[in-house]
Amino acid sequence: MIIKNSKYLGLFGQEFELIDTGSSSGKDNMLFDYNRTMAVAEGKELPMIRLYSWNPWTVSLGANQKETDINIDEVEKRGWELVRRPTGGRAVFHSEEITYSVVINLEDKFSIHEAYKDIHVMLLNALIKLGNKDIGFEKSQANFREFYKDKSISASCFASSARYEIEFEGKKIVGSAQRLFGNTLLQHGSILIGNAHLMLSDVVNLETNEQKTKLFNFINSHSTCLENVFEKNISYKEISELIFEEILD
Secondary structure, eight states: OEESSOTTHHHHOSOEEEEEEEEEOHHHHHHHHHHHHHHHHTTSSOOEEEEEEESSOEEEEOTTOOGGGBOHHHHHHTTOEEEEOSSOSOBEEESSEEEEEEEEEOOTTOOHHHHHHHHHHHHHHHHGGGSOTTOEEOOSOOOHHHHHHOHHHHTBGGGOOOTTOEEETTEESEEEEEEEETTEEEEEEEEEOSSGGGGGGGTBOOSSHHHHHHHHHHHHHHBOOHHHHHTSOOOHHHHHHHHHHHHHO
């Protein structure tokens, strides 16, 4: 769907594409985001926002993260997939979530930090339509130097929050990552619907069960999901419709 009239044109440009590709493999999802970023950079495609999910469930690594952080045999045993994102950050287990990706060309006056905030404003405006006005932004910046010192917790993207990430009662709901290719930005992220993301601790390579438990507890205490916040079952379709409504309103 090509959008020519939206309150978010300032973010995307004169026109952009709104896409819902539904469920795909991890490899296909990452290839789509990367190929679209290259096409936008070359002026062959419009900027976009895309919504999607993962089948099978997939562990994604940040662009520069070590593959040895993850127990690949255990991932395959569970029927999951392992892929590498074109963006930075740490590991994410894509399971009970709706994922978004945004590709835009940045103007000189528009920084990646401003884009990060504005994309999350758009998502926040959609999510609060579920009825809970207490969802909001993380205003303080995490101490990432201290975070990365602890191997047992640093493997997970959802173990830390950055400024302007969407949270509820201090717990992260949306985890996002960015990468700039020339003047073209790719930002994508996970909007947690259910709690299955906690199973990442089962496939991270750690030396002891105590370390795995520490990682599980840390992710659990620093992240939450929409079903916990709203105390009801929430579907991919419901969230995708709210995001479409917010953009088209």
